[in-house]
Structure formats: structure tokens, C-alpha cells
Amino acid sequence: LDGLQAFLDDPARARLLPSPDALPFERIAWDPATREQRLATLAALERWSADPRSSPPVVVATARGLMTRTIPRATFAGSLIRLAPGRRTRVTDLMRSLVALGYEPQTAVSEPGHMAHRGGIADVYVPSESMPARIEWMGDEIESLRWFDPASQRSLAAAEEVTLVPAREALPAA
Numbered sequence: 470l471d472g473l474q475a476f477l478d479d480p481a482r483a484r485l486l487p488s489p490d491a492l493p494f495e496r497i498a499w500d501p502a503t504r505e506q507r508l509a510t511l512a513a514l515e516r517w518s519a520d521p522r523s524s525p526p527v528v529v530a531t532a533r534g535l536m537t538r539t540i541p542r543a544t545f546a547g548s549l550i551r552l553a554p555g556r557r558t559r560v561t562d563l564m565r566s567l568v569a570l571g572y573e574p575q576t577a578v579s580e581p582g583h584m585a586h587r588g589g590i591a592d593v594y595v596p597s598e599s600m601p602a603r604i605e606w607m608g609d610e611i612e613s614l615r616w617f618d619p620a621s622q623r624s625l626a627a628a629e630e631v632t633l634v635p636a637r638e639a640l641p642a643a
Contacts, residue, residue: 479524484510486530489537504638505581505596511539512597512634515546539638548640550633552604556611560591563604567593571637579619582636594619595633602631 474480485506491497513526548570550563564586568574572584572593581596594601600616603624614628 473527473529477527482513482524482527484513484526484528486510486528486534488531488534501580501582507534507539507638508634508636509597511545511638512632515542515549515634516632518542518546540635540640544640545635548635551630552602552611552614552633553630554611554613557609558611559609560586560589560604560606563591567633567636569641570633570635571640573636577622592617593631593633595631596636597634598631600625602628604631 474483477483487503487506489499489503491499510526510528514528517523517525550566550570552558552563564574564584567584572582575583575585578585578592578594578601581594581598583592583594583601585592589606591604591606592601593604598616601619603613603615603617604611605613605615614631615624616626616628617624
């Protein structure tokens with residue numbers, strides 16, 4: 470992957486779609502890093518699909534990584550939640566949606582796939598992002614979005630928009 474990145478105009482375009490650690494039909498949990506890389510690659514492909522004028526991601530995968538069953542594209546695209554300041558949504562509705570997308574409720578967000586809620590603030594660590602997002606509400610309206618450091622829990626930068634993707638490649642049937 471590093472060698473490929475050296476040849477690309479934008480090294481972030483290179484994405485890895487790794488094969489899971491478990492063999493087919495083994496009931497062993499996947500390594501979280503494998504899950505995060507696969508979800509980040511699916512999110513990059515969906516972003517490009519939504520805007521074909523952008524540069525497409527370059528996906529590196531083994532045959533087994535490609536053959537591993539994943540969430541259907543329509544389900545993945547239909548489950549994306551786009552948040553921006555000024556949008557109206559209830560925090561309880563968002564938390565319910567995140568649980569349905571495979572996020573795990575925690576007291577503090579420290580790993581991808583985790584979420585936390587206190588009062589008018591929700592923290593979400595989207596597997597396709599390098600940092601978690603903090604969402605603040607004023608009533609039912611999103612007041613601000615910020616990226617934050619999971620170790621110190623301190624805000625780092627404002628975000629104009631955050632797209633929440635599923636935290637798992639298999640979602641419970643609705």
C-alpha cells in the first residue's frame with residue numbers, strides 16, 4: 470500500500486480491503502482494525518459513487534478480501550446519516566439509529582464503533598474517520614460538530630459535516 474501511495478497524486482486515495490482473520494464459517498470475531506479498514510474503504514467507494522467527478526479510490530485487496538460477503542451497497546448507502554450544524558434531529562432518535570447501525574454505547578468514546586451520550590452532547594467514533602466527532606444540540610437542532618482527541622476528550626477542530634456510516638458490515642434486519 471505504501472508503494473502505491475507514492476505513485477498517486479493523493480496518497481489518501483489508496484485504500485485497503487483486507488480479508489478477515491477468521492476462515493470461512495469460523496465464528497471468530499474479526500480484528501477491529503480489519504473491520505475499520507473495510508468500512509473506510511466502503512465509505513470511500515460510496516463517496517466516489519455519490520460524486521463521480523471526484524478522484525476514485527484505488528482499492529488494494531486479496532481475492533479472499535474481495536470475496537468476503539459484505540453489506541449490500543444499497544443498504545450501506547441507505548444507512549448513511551449526514552449531520553451538519555442547523556439540521557434538525559432529536560438526539561434520542563440519532564442514538565437509536567446508531568445502535569441499529571452497530572455502534573456500542575459507552576460512557577466515553579475511545580474506539581471506532583463507539584458512541585456516548587450526555588445531555589445535549591453525543592460523541593460518535595465513525596470507523597471511516599481518524600478521529601471521533603462531538604455533536605452538540607440546542608433543542609432538536611444541531612448546534613455544532615467538532616472532531617476531538619479520544620485520549621484527552623478535547624476538541625481539535627470544527628467540522629462542517631459528518632457522515633455516519635455503519636459500524637459493522639452485517640446489520641440486524643429491520
